[in-house]
Amino acid sequence: MEKLSPTRIALKWGVILGISLMLVTLIMYLTDQGSNPWFGLLTLGAMVSVLVLSMQEYRKLNGGFMTYGEGFGIGALLSAVGGLLSSLFNTFYNVVIDPSIQQRAFEQARERLEDQGKLSDEQIDQALEISQKFQSPGFTFIAGVFGTIIMGAILSLIIAAIIRRNRNNPFD
Template sequence: MNEQPSSALVALKWGAILGLALMGITLVMYLTDQATNPWFSGLTIGAMVAFLIIAMRDYRSLNAGYMAYGEGLSVGSLASAVAGILSSAFVTFYNVVIDPTIQQKAFEQAREKMEEQGTMSDESIDQAMEWSQKLQSPGFTFIAGVFGTLFIGFLLSLIVAAFIRRNKTNPFE
């Protein structure tokens, strides 16, 4: 009887590599002072899609060329969770230890953007900034990063697994 490969091992391997890639993207974003640049969001999504495809194809190749939709979804979700933990830990470490002023810079940029739009009063802007500062504790940032990455990874895995899956012609093989 054929032994099935471990989807967890494949997901851990590719999740760790994706986590390192996300850490690299974040580091470049911080060092170039481009924290609000939407190009980096696109780059992050692109990296996630690429590594989810690679992870699912790796699992499929280890499984004699077959992968059910649910197996692909589990590989992608677990890989996203691992990547989320690693990249969120890096972001939290960077914001607390390496450059604690980065959040203040982001707040100043957000305030300037709100003032330029001119749709909010100064009082409303102050209130919005106060609320956003309350949500920037290291613990909340870490948890939000993990769950955000997991959520986006799950959604992307739903799509990618539909294209990468390859069902067996005889399910009793």
């Protein structure tokens, strides 16, 4: 009997996660809702859903059993694949399709800081100048990939603990 590979399940669901995150990002950009916190919750919901569905599929195909380590491994790998795909899309969108999106985000940030009234104009300029250094395409790509991996790993630790089901006899 051929052993079921968690990698195959993780790659499949990682692509699904990547496409889901791309769609959320595209909708966010097209509706100009970059600062809307609901899109963060939508992203989190997509990640949780994909993690749960992938681990349930693996457990079902594995005779109803999945160890904690297998669940974590599936979640970490699919998060890496999803993060890579969504970060590639995000970088492509920001560099090729709509390079002005970052400028609009800085203008919105300036307005929010001015409305708060806690900083002087020089302090606002300084804060925006520092944050602009972290907005290069390479940095945002790497941050997107690692951010998705870290979030996926944390969620995988929790979800794998809930979904796991060990065999009574580990030698079966």
